[in-house]
Amino acid sequence: MTVSAAPVVPFGGHDLFLFLLQVGLLLSLAFLLGRLALRLGMPAIVGELCAGLLLGPSVLAHVAPGLSGWLLPQSAGRFHLLDAVGQLGVILLVGLTGLSMDLKLVRRRGGTSARISVAGLVVPLGLGVCTGLLVPAALVPGGTERSTFGLFMGVAMGVSAIPVIAKTLIELKLIHRDVGQLTLSAAMIDDIVGWILLSVVSAMATTGVRAGDVAFSLAGLVVVIVAAFLLRPLVRRALRAAVHTRERGAAIALVTVFVLLSAAGTQAMKLEAVFGAFVCGLLINSCGVLDATRLAPLRTVVMSVLAPLFFAMAGLRMDLTSLADGTVALTGLVVLTVAIAGKFAGAYLGARLSRVNHWESLAIGAGMNARGVIEVIVAMVGLRLGVLSLEMYTIIVLVAIVTSLMAPPLLRMTMAHVAYTDEEKERERRNAVDEPAAPTETPLPGH
Numbered sequence: 001m002t003v004s005a006a007p008v009v010p011f012g013g014h015d016l017f018l019f020l021l022q023v024g025l026l027l028s029l030a031f032l033l034g035r036l037a038l039r040l041g042m043p044a045i046v047g048e049l050c051a052g053l054l055l056g057p058s059v060l061a062h063v064a065p066g067l068s069g070w071l072l073p074q075s076a077g078r079f080h081l082l083d084a085v086g087q088l089g090v091i092l093l094v095g096l097t098g099l100s101m102d103l104k105l106v107r108r109r110g111g112t113s114a115r116i117s118v119a120g121l122v123v124p125l126g127l128g129v130c131t132g133l134l135v136p137a138a139l140v141p142g143g144t145e146r147s148t149f150g151l152f153m154g155v156a157m158g159v160s161a162i163p164v165i166a167k168t169l170i171e172l173k174l175i176h177r178d179v180g181q182l183t184l185s186a187a188m189i190d191d192i193v194g195w196i197l198l199s200v201v202s203a204m205a206t207t208g209v210r211a212g213d214v215a216f217s218l219a220g221l222v223v224v225i226v227a228a229f230l231l232r233p234l235v236r237r238a239l240r241a242a243v244h245t246r247e248r249g250a251a252i253a254l255v256t257v258f259v260l261l262s263a264a265g266t267q268a269m270k271l272e273a274v275f276g277a278f279v280c281g282l283l284i285n286s287c288g289v290l291d292a293t294r295l296a297p298l299r300t301v302v303m304s305v306l307a308p309l310f311f312a313m314a315g316l317r318m319d320l321t322s323l324a325d326g327t328v329a330l331t332g333l334v335v336l337t338v339a340i341a342g343k344f345a346g347a348y349l350g351a352r353l354s355r356v357n358h359w360e361s362l363a364i365g366a367g368m369n370a371r372g373v374i375e376v377i378v379a380m381v382g383l384r385l386g387v388l389s390l391e392m393y394t395i396i397v398l399v400a401i402v403t404s405l406m407a408p409p410l411l412r413m414t415m416a417h418v419a420y421t422d423e424e425k426e427r428e429r430r431n432a433v434d435e436p437a438a439p440t441e442t443p444l445p446g447h
Contacts (some may be wrong), residue, residue, distance in 0.1 A: 015078065017055045021307065022071065022082055024318070026051060030308035041403050045372055048308045049397065052315020062321070070072045072316070086313040089306030090377055091277045094195075095259035096302060097162065098281020099295070101188050112182060112354040117189035119350030120368050121158045124342030128157030136327055141389050144205070151201045152387045156379065156396050157339045159194040160187040161372030164404050168370065172411055179360050179418065183367035186347070191374065192282075194423055196221060198378060199266070199275040205385045220269045223381045228283045239289040247338065251290060272376060293303065307373075313374050317383060318394045325391075332395040339399045340406070359417040366410035375400035386397075419440050 033047030053059060061068040132153030133146060140149050165187050166175075174180040203217035233259065242250040259280045266276030282288065323329045344365040351361035365400075379396040382388035388396065 007280050018071075018078065018135070019081055023085065023440035025071075026312040027305065027309055028056065029054065029302075030312040031336055034111065034308060035077075035273075041408070043167070043372060044308075045164075045311055045376070045404070046401055049315035049376070049401065051308075051312040053320065054315075055122075055312075056316040056318065057116040058318055058320040062371075064134075077240035083313060085306070089302065089310040090258065091263045091273055091382070092259060092302045092372070092376070093275040093307045093310065094274045095192070095281040096295075096299060097256075098278045099160070099255075099285050099290075101191075101282065101285060102184075103282075103286060108185075112356070113185035113189055115354045116182060116186040116347055116364060116368075117193070119161070119353065120186060120347035120365075123189055123346030123349065124339065125158035125337050127153040127342040128154035131157070131335060133196060135331060135392070137229055138327065139331060140390050140391050144387055148201065148205050149387060151204065155194065155197045155201050156375060156382070156399075157335075157342055158197070158415055159371060159373040159374045160190045160343070160368045161370050161400075161404070162187050162191055162373035164370040164407065165367055168407050168411065169367065172408060172415075174411065174415060177415070177418075178421070179363045182351070182356070182360075183364050184408060186350075186364070187368055190368070192278075194374065194378075195275050196279045198381065199271040202272045202381060202385060203270045205387045215272065221269050224266060224269070224271065224279055228279055231281060231307050232287065235283060236287040236289055239284065239287055243289060243294065246372070247295075251294050255284060255290070255295060255298065256326075272381060274381070289404065293407070311373075311376065312413075314380055314397060317380075317390070317392055318397055320394065328391045328395070331391075335395050336399050336402060339371070340369060340403060343403075357418075359414055363411055363414040363418065366407060367415055369410070370404045370407040371400040372404045373400075375403075415422045 020385070029051035030048040033050050035047070036043035037047030038044050053070075055072065057068075058381070062069075129150045132150030135153070140146065162184070165184060169175045169180040169184060175184075199221065200217050203220070209415070213429075238254060239251065242254045259277050262276035262280035264274035264280075267273040323332060347365040347368040348361045351364045352358075356364065371379065376397055379393050379400070381392045383390070
């Protein structure tokens with residue numbers, strides 16, 4: 001008996017042309033505006049998001065609706081194809097974020113960093129949940145449980161962004177200072193906990209807020225973490241074999257495979273693909289086999305091509321015209337105020353409880369307020385899952401932009417009141433012991 005498979009519809013010539021044109025335009029505009037943002041002293045992500053804003057419903061759809069309808073037709077299939085490229089970029093970006101973490105720094109600054117991180121996460125998370133419960137019903141997608149929406153808002157308000165923080169500290173020459181070390185290590189703990197919380201809330205969004213489902217999600221997290229520990233020896237051996245082979249691309253291919261399969265595994269468990277990518281990055285990082293130069297080509301492709309495409313796609317989904325509505329604008333102002341005040345107050349409180357002085361505590365709060373890339377990823381996850389409406393998605397991405405722009409001037413202002421100690425001068429002179437090598441050697445590009 002012959003079993004015939006269903007015919008596969010070929011990718012039409014016009015569809016391929018349109019897809020290549022979309023990718024080419026988005027990437028070129030994202031690159032140009034990203035470089036312009038850097039020249040103006042802003043994170044590259046601001047320019048990359050603006051690329052999507054210009055080509056999306058915020059600008060092009062109003063200025064030239066006919067051109068917009070032809071270039072970005074409202075076809076789910078075509079948009080999903082473009083989105084798939086962005087999703088590949090964000091999964092690899094998150095995997096590289098885990099690879100770039102300085103786990104030794106977290107261990108060295110463990111106690112103080114943990115207290116700052118806990119307070120800096122719990123306070124804005126709690127305020128975010130309360131804000132989510134009070135957001136007007138018109139801005140909450142139909143069918144989304146209010147409790148799930150509130151929890152998602154809490155996670156969005158609680159996260160920090162290591163790439164933005166690390167880059168800012170390096171540019172301001174604060175990476176050797178006590179404040180810089182504490183801010184970076186606390187932000188690393190924040191990110192780890194934040195990915196876990198995002199994974200749990202995402203699972204709740206797909207299964208509902210039921211005790212059994214929440215318990216299943218938590219059990220899945222435990223399984224992922226235990227599996228990472230059990231697979232660590234095997235991963236280390238595989239990485240060593242790839243390093244010793246004559247094939248220069250073997251390590252890059254192996255890391256990419258590990259990250260993608262890990263992302264697929266957690267996605268299958270309804271724990272979000274980015275969580276698996278992040279855990280895999282931490283796992284590879286902990287093996288201590290690969291150095292920064294070995295993965296430099298992968299970083300270049302991800303940071304220069306795939307990540308800018310993802311952020312341009314994120315901007316493409318924003319609709320700033322929605323802020324013309326009074327309710328949306330007022331909600332955005334409240335959310336922004338809660339995000340800034342909550343993170344600032346939480347980090348300041350945690351630092352003061354750790355006996356850090358007033359001005360240093362203010363500086364830590366200013367540094368940890370930067371949301372950047374992590375906030376955008378959280379917003380994209382919420383939009384994809386249907387937890388966030390387009391209006392709330394736009395508001396959260398704006399929070400990421402504003403807080404990232406605020407961090408440098410606030411750090412300059414607060415650090416002007418902090419004396420430069422002899423210990424910090426010695427640490428800077430040695431330029432080795434306490435400096436987090438990975439972000440310095442291969443920083444994520446302005447995000």
